[in-house]
Ligand SMILES: O=C(O)CCC(=O)C(=O)O
């Protein structure tokens with residue numbers, strides 16, 4: 001009998017299905033066999049109809065896919081029917097779609113994704129998990145999570161094309177996926193939870209889902225389930241970094257995975273401004289660490305590292321009359337390295353990579369000194385070969401952490417002012433316009449310290465009108481200089497307000513959106 005005869009198509013899958021259900025009891029535990037059987041029949045018939053493959057190839061293909069599917073079920077476990085995934089574009093507070101997890105991970109979706117693979121993936125591999133999940137989410141979010149009408153689907157968001165994909169150090173490890181067997185390949189997104197923690201395996205996905213679910217005992221004991229059973233998942237395009245998505249001022253984003261200065265207290269982000277994205281980072285650094293850094297900076301004698309008049313510019317050598325503080329660099333001290341590593345953990349940037357960080361700068365502002373409003377994002381210039389186009393393939397400054405070392409009183413200036421954000425403790429109707437702030441300043445004692453018509457005076461006006469963050473020992477502030485797609489964030493303009501009658505010491509870590517050549 002011809003092995004491809006219709007009789008075989010009909011009978012063979014039945015035998016196979018019965019054998020599979022018998023051999024892999026987990027299929028029965030996890031799924032209802034009556035749902036699985038018809039699906040399996042159509043699936044195997046489809047494979048059998050593939051005339052390009054020999055019977056031995058077909059059998060081996062079916063068998064690895066079945067055992068692979070079984071492994072997947074083992075990893076993912078039993079999913080409570082009410083749990084959903086809220087899928088967000090990187091940095092966006094509103095989800096583009098909410099999908100029931102049972103639907104996302106149903107047999108048909110998982111099997112049709114497996115059909116596109118050559119071999120069973122390692123379900124514990126981070127890069128494979130990215131690829132698998134992007135492919136699954138693509139199908140279920142195609143319209144709502146599209147950035148282009150013509151080619152709807154998550155794939156256009158995750159793979160921004162060669163010209164808009166920075167080549168990060170792990171680029172070669174990414175696992176491209178296909179939408180159809182003979183279609184083109186796409187680079188996958190990587191996924192983070194709302195705390196910025198990266199999804200690294202199917203087992204971790206299981207943990208996150210189970211954390212959200214109401215356990216059966218909770219129902220029977222009549223308990224109210226913890227939280228809303230929705231897992232917030234942020235999709236980050238290939239070559240880009242995760243960015244926090246603040247929802248409202250005052251929101252607290254816990255970072256349970258980051259070790260805090262005080263291990264008994266949690267590390268949290270508290271939203272100070274949504275756009276620009278500015279946060280207080282609570283319990284990030286200890287007073288002891290701050291003191292260590294300053295001690296080292298003061299003891300430093302090497303020319304390029306010691307405390308001296310600050311410079312700016314891409315070559316870092318130009319004295320700038322709009323930045324009158326002093327700066328020292330701590331490139332490799334133990335405390336500086338610990339802080340840099342922790343900064344990467346906070347930002348969801350993974351393991352520390354030296355070339356992605358700009359080093360720790362220690363700044364001292366003596367009486368009367370300040371730093372004019374500016375962006376940390378560096379403008380491209382003809383003197384440098386570097387590609388600063390962070391929205392394309394280039395790299396530029398991405399995020400800055402400011403760590404203050406001393407308390408400064410309300411009348412001593414020295415705040416970090418964000419020109420496009422409003423103060424938190426002033427009602428909307430009571431906000432000061434720049435004109436109002438200027439006349440208040442001129443009437444105040446500070447006008448004696450400031451030269452009339454100087455940039456310092458102008459800056460002090462902004463400091464009275466806009467979000468001005470007062471230094472406090474061990475206070476840490478995080479802000480971004482880019483938007484989630486790598487464009488420079490013009491709204492992140494900020495400056496250091498003139499200091500009156502005191503000295504402000506502060507240090508900062510700047511993280512780059514770095515690219516590495518292959
Ligand atoms: O010192 C401050 O408050 C801000 C410093 C700053 O913006 C910078 O160093 O880029």
Ligand SMILES: [Fe+2]
Nearest residue numbers: 374375376494
């Ligand atoms: Fe700055």
